[in-house]
Amino acid sequence: MKENNSITVILDIKNQDVWEEIKNAISSVEGFHVCDKALRVQNPGTYDLLVMEIGDEPQKDIQFANTLKTSGIARDIFFTSSNTNPDILIEALRLGAKEFFIQPLKKEEVKKALLKIKGQKEGKKGEGDSVKKGKIINVFGSKGGVGTTTVAVNLAISLLELEGSPSVAIVDLKPVFGEVPVNLNIEPAFSWLEITKNISRLDPTYLMSILYRHSSGIYVLPSPTELTDLAISPQPLATLLKFMQTMFDFIVIDSGQSLDQISQAITTISDKIFLVCVLNLPCIINLKKLLDTLKKLGCPDDEHIGIIANRFHRNSDISLKEAEESLKKKISWSIPNAYKISMSATNQGKPVCTIAQGTEIGKKFKELAHTFSLNNNGKMHGGTLKKTEKGIFPLSSFFGQRKV
Ligand SMILES: Nc1ncnc2c1ncn2[C@@H]1O[C@H](COP(=O)(O)OP(=O)(O)O)[C@@H](O)[C@H]1O
Ligand SMILES: [Mg+2]
Incomplete structure (x- = not known):
């Protein structure tokens, strides 16, 4: 033992x-x-x-x-x-x-x-770990269409604004036909499949050659765009994410809504899991099941898992309070329903937060990102990440001028 x-x-x-x-x-x-x-x-x-x-x-x-x-x-x-x-x-x-x-x-x-x-x-003993360890933020949908990809993309972009200009990557975990590139209006040539097939080759240069740099400054690792005969095992993906933690301050994952073997493995290495829902009955029922399942998978306490009510409006059939009573858990965030801005963003091929500066939805994404800012003790609000020295790689040589 x-x-x-x-x-x-x-x-x-x-x-x-x-x-x-x-x-x-x-x-x-x-x-x-x-x-x-x-x-x-x-x-x-x-x-x-x-x-x-x-x-x-x-x-x-x-x-x-x-x-x-x-x-x-x-x-x-x-x-x-x-x-x-x-x-x-x-x-x-x-x-x-x-x-x-x-x-x-x-x-x-x-x-x-x-x-x-x-x-x-x-x-x-007592010296601590000097390897950079970025935070993995896993965004998970309690149902299809509730806004999981929207939250993941807009949170990732909003994190760039934090003090210290952190480096941010977004990973689309869907086994095939992910939605992150559509939301960002990009057509990347590669996906994480290339890396997981060649995991023994992984080094910073190889990883950066696969990542797509979006004009906002986030780095995108898309999911495969074609069906593959290969059985995808969780191990290389988990290794890839751990490797990314040594290069990025934040890795936001769009996990979609399937709790398959891969996403189960990834939940165990996530620093924070956001469960996205809308306030309707089928969603609340799913959310309850999801919370139970995560508990069984060994995901720890409340601090680790946050619920986000998306497309929220005050007159919804189920109120925040009723949902919280039913879930026996607080809803950490509500993102307002912003149909017009969302439609406009979709039509312009831009993420909501880049065109919604100053609006309620834009502010909410900013506030959500700010829960990950460092306080004076180097601890994250709502998290436990210890900010260590900058990474072991000369990141500047990869990132160059990041902000646009
Ligand atoms: N807060 C919101 N207000 C209005 N529309 C939204 C909001 N969040 C997402 N949407 C819209 O809902 C649709 C589904 O969102 P998406 O993020 O693709 O969901 P999922 O990833 O859960 O399938 C998209 O058309 C998106 O623009
Ligand atoms: Mg999606």
């Missing part, structure tokens, strides 16, 4: 004998915990140490390890391989791998390396 403060280790080793040997070596040193999860299959967590075997495709394995390290999924890396090609060794060490064990393994060598990691961790 995992003890508090133990050093968590994840193994990515294909050869069963090598796997056993490594596991035995780890068990012989106190203070380590080997996680049972298979890294390439399930939704990744974060681990102190990754032990990866370099197999027949060394480049691919080393790149994948690089992605995991950069995204903060694995802090330190040990490699092992039966391949003694010096080029591989150099490449692995360039990545900052702490050790490279040539097979056959020497147990004492592994133990010594583990003790070194333990010593380093103890020395670093």
